[in-house]
Amino acid sequence: MKQSGRPTKTASRLAEPVRQHLNMYALAASAAGVGVLALTQPAEAKIKYTPAHKNIGPMTFLDLNHDGRHDFEFISSRTTHCVGVCTTTPGFRHATAFASTNAKLAVYGARAGNQIYGQGKYASALPAGVSVGPKGKFPGGNIMAEANAINSSNEYYKGPWAGVIGSGGIKHHYLGLKFTIHGQTHFGWARIDVTMSKAAHIQATLTGYAYETIPNKAIITGKTKGPDEVASTVTADSVLHKTLSPRPAALGLLAMGSSGLSIWRREESVSKSN
Numbered sequence: 001m002k003q004s005g006r007p008t009k010t011a012s013r014l015a016e017p018v019r020q021h022l023n024m025y026a027l028a029a030s031a032a033g034v035g036v037l038a039l040t041q042p043a044e045a046k047i048k049y050t051p052a053h054k055n056i057g058p059m060t061f062l063d064l065n066h067d068g069r070h071d072f073e074f075i076s077s078r079t080t081h082c083v084g085v086c087t088t089t090p091g092f093r094h095a096t097a098f099a100s101t102n103a104k105l106a107v108y109g110a111r112a113g114n115q116i117y118g119q120g121k122y123a124s125a126l127p128a129g130v131s132v133g134p135k136g137k138f139p140g141g142n143i144m145a146e147a148n149a150i151n152s153s154n155e156y157y158k159g160p161w162a163g164v165i166g167s168g169g170i171k172h173h174y175l176g177l178k179f180t181i182h183g184q185t186h187f188g189w190a191r192i193d194v195t196m197s198k199a200a201h202i203q204a205t206l207t208g209y210a211y212e213t214i215p216n217k218a219i220i221t222g223k224t225k226g227p228d229e230v231a232s233t234v235t236a237d238s239v240l241h242k243t244l245s246p247r248p249a250a251l252g253l254l255a256m257g258s259s260g261l262s263i264w265r266r267e268e269s270v271s272k273s274n
Contacts, residue, residue: 046226047219049210052091056192056204061110064179064188064211070110071179072190078103100202101149105161106142107175113185115139118160119174125160125173126221132176132187133218140176144192145169149200161194161204169194169203174221177211184215191222 048065058077061070080192083088107116108121117132118140125144126132145162146154156165163170170193181213188211195203212219212226 028094037150041147041264042097046213046217047210048213051206051208051222052206054206056206060206062190062206062209064177064190064209065181065186067181068228072112072116073108073110073179074204074206075104075106076106078200080222093147098151099216101152101200103145103147103202104202105144105146105159105194105202107144109179111180114177114179116142117178122160123175125170126176126189127173128220130174130176130221131218132178132189132221134185134216136176136178136187136218138176141146143197144175144204145194145196147196147200147202149198152199154198154200157196161192162195162202169196176221181215186215187212187217187219189219189221195227 050066054060056074056076058075060074060076062072062074063069078101080099083098083100085244109115115138117126117136117138119137119141121141123140123144124137124144124150143159144158145157147157147162161170161173173192173194175192176191177191179186179188188209190209191207193205193207195205197203208224210219210224
């Protein structure tokens, strides 16, 4: 039988030190690639904040996530009615007749399942730094503030947003909000200033609002920026420096194939002899 003149290739086994170095280089190259990929991932903000300066009128809607659908509705009302004998006789004034004015500021979920943080019938006026999330006081009430005046003289203020008579209201506080996006629960806040004045006048101004983009994740009142995606701090250079130093050029030699491996072996021999 005629035998082939071509030499038979046999698999060569690398010496243990060489094999270990190759494994180290492969691991380093893999880690470096992962580090570079992680660093190139775009950062994604978790909180969406919208600054505002909007007076709250008799009926004002809030669209927290700007999807074109109302999430919450503010109602500001003020009515005056006569108490006692409200007719007059020419030349006479009935002492039993007086005007009673009532005002109320309230907030409601504009869609089913949307709720306000609060207790009892009231909506809480939260300071900055409060966590609004799954463990919050939901569902709360709807009333933010109430006032009553008799013949233009204030008789009482009620509600977390009213302050006390003579205080002028409450500033830079937050409504805690719970609402749904595509059937998933999200949390948010609305920052509101409320001014109380005589004759039972309530003026409210929406100064900003925000929501957490991750479902069921709590949001902190007053927080306008969420943590970015945590990117790896490992870079290709740091991995190669820590793992391969003092042989940073060896990866290029390995990429050359068998010829590069031969050069690498010669360099290793020279470095050891020195």
